[in-house]
Amino acid sequence: MRASVAAPDPLVISATQAFSVSAGVATSVMPTRPGTGYDSTVEFKLDPPVRRVAVVVPSIDRQERLSALAATGGLHDAQHVLLVTSYLSPALVNACRSLGVNAIDESGNAFVKDGNTLVLISGRPRATELRRPSLWSKRSLQVILALLVRPALLHESRRTIAMFAGVSTGTAHTTVQTLLQRKDLIERGDGLAFTNFDRLLDEWVTLYPSLLRESLKLGRYRATEPNWWTDMLASNDEWMLGGESAAALMT
Structure with a gap:
């Protein structure tokens, strides 16, 4: 029985096409062997040809995130891995060069190095057309977590899943379906299963600071009467004290 081969990620297809247009170098996308943890391999028709397995990260907007991803995702292995993302600013292309991270985007920007061969394209404007639905939003991050x-x-x-994540059932359903489409999850007889837990975790950790962390910060409030809480010491399981007030009662 032959195992089914997953279709390449749409972002890989659009990014390789953009690279071919901007660099004038033909590319091809091939599936990888099952069990490798990657769903596709990109071949650049250089002399000699250059092959890289694709690591898809839909959005990278800061050099700090690229550095974190390079550290946790194994992207420093430039002889093996190609980062594929939606857009690389000139600063990010330069960071890719400094970090030794081979990368391409949907606008045709790129840093690809193999031996004495170097392709560096920077400054192409962001592609405006939305080619694929985005998995990464505040609510989807909650579901994935x-x-x-x-x-x-x-x-x-x-x-x-929705109740545990604190989101709507529709959001949970959409997120799970997108994970299935991306092949981050697969369906088995007893339910769903991760295809590569560590890779999904690395991607979540990379995107958490800009997409979710700010929305989780609690508000800070000041009461007109500092000791308002002393009148609420009757036994009540509908509220709890924290911070200095709780410490005062305990000590």
Whole structure:
């Protein structure tokens, strides 16, 4: 029985096409062998040809995130890995060069180095057309975190996933379906399963600072009467004290 071959990620297809146009170098995208943790290999028709397995990260907007991704995702292995993303600013292309990260984007910007062969394209404007639905949003990050910290949810209903993640059932369903389309999840007889837990975790950690962290910060408030809480010491399980007030009661 022959195992089915997953279709390449749409972002890989659009980025390689953009590279061919901007660099004048033909490319081809091929599936990788099952079990490698990568869904496609990109070949650049240089002399000699250059092959890299593709690591897809939909969005990178800061050099710090690129550095973190290079450290956690193994992108420093320039002889093996190609970062594929939606857009690389001139600063990010320069960072790729400094870090030794081979990368291409949907606008035709690129840094590809192999031995004495170097292709560096920078400054092309961001592509305006949306070629693929985005998985990464605040709510989807919450769903993915729920699945990462509690993998048993992969065997539960979308409603249960939504309740644990604190999102709507529709958001949970859409996120899970997108993960299935991206081949981050696969369906088995007893439920869903991760195809590469570590890769998805690295991608989540990379995007968390800019997409989710700010929205989780709690507000800070000041009462007109500092000791307002002393009148609320009756036993009540509908509220809890924290911070200095709780410490004062305990000590």
